[in-house]
Amino acid sequence: MMIAVYPGTFDPITNGHVHVVERAARIFDRVVVGVAGSTHKQPMFDLETRVRLASETLEHLDNVEIRGFHTLLANFAQAIGARVLLRGLRAVADYEYELQLANMNRQLAPELESLFLTPVEHYSFISSSLVKEVARLNGAVESFVPAPVATALRHYYEARR
Numbered sequence: 676m677m678i679a680v681y682p683g684t685f686d687p688i689t690n691g692h693v694h695v696v697e698r699a700a701r702i703f704d705r706v707v708v709g710v711a712g713s714t715h716k717q718p719m720f721d722l723e724t725r726v727r728l729a730s731e732t733l734e735h736l737d738n739v740e741i742r743g744f745h746t747l748l749a750n751f752a753q754a755i756g757a758r759v760l761l762r763g764l765r766a767v768a769d770y771e772y773e774l775q776l777a778n779m780n781r782q783l784a785p786e787l788e789s790l791f792l793t794p795v796e797h798y799s800f801i802s803s804s805l806v807k808e809v810a811r812l813n814g815a816v817e818s819f820v821p822a823p824v825a826t827a828l829r830h831y832y833e834a835r836r
């Protein structure tokens with residue numbers, strides 16, 4: 676049973692992330708989307724909301740499970756029996772950070788192999804920060820994020836206007 680963990684902050688999950696998970700679900704027996712509670716970012720949505728939005732978005736995939744975690748990613752991956760650590764690589768700009776992450780995780784959990792998927796071109800420019808910026812300024816985000824996320828973003832900013 677080959678289990679892959681796809682970790683991230685997912686603040687919020689975007690169509691780019693979804694596409695990566697859909698492809699991973701065809702490759703691995705089980706994919707666990709690990710939503711990080713402890714991250715260097717200051718997430719806009721709390722962990723519970725980020726997990727809920729990812730769960731609603733990915734419910735069509737039978738072999739995909741969404742789990743929040745507060746520990747080291749390496750420990751979380753070991754606890755769920757993952758042998759693959761999956762990340763998306765959008766552009767050269769991602770590479771340096773991803774290399775650091777992969778090397779640190781190799782030190783922490785040598786049996787865990789980092790693998791990278793590149794997004795399709797039309798999703799390669801999307802990032803959670805950009806999507807939030809567009810939503811904050813009342814732009815349309817429906818083509819960048821799943822419907823539950825677009826709704827959550829609208830409610831979030833409407834409540835603050």
Ligand code: COA
Binds near residue numbers: 685690692746798803
């Ligand atoms: N499509 C669209 N956007 C994508 C994407 C894709 N395929 N792949 C990445 N992104 C974007 C995200 O939207 C996000 O954008 P943002 O920076 O504007 O928010 C950015 O790329 C990366 O975010 P994400 O994929 O959510 O990952 P992350 O870099 O926030 O995740 C963790 C970092 C969670 C993996 C890392 O902090 C971690 O492991 N934390 C746990 C604690 C730990 O173990 N720390 C030590 C690590 S060695």
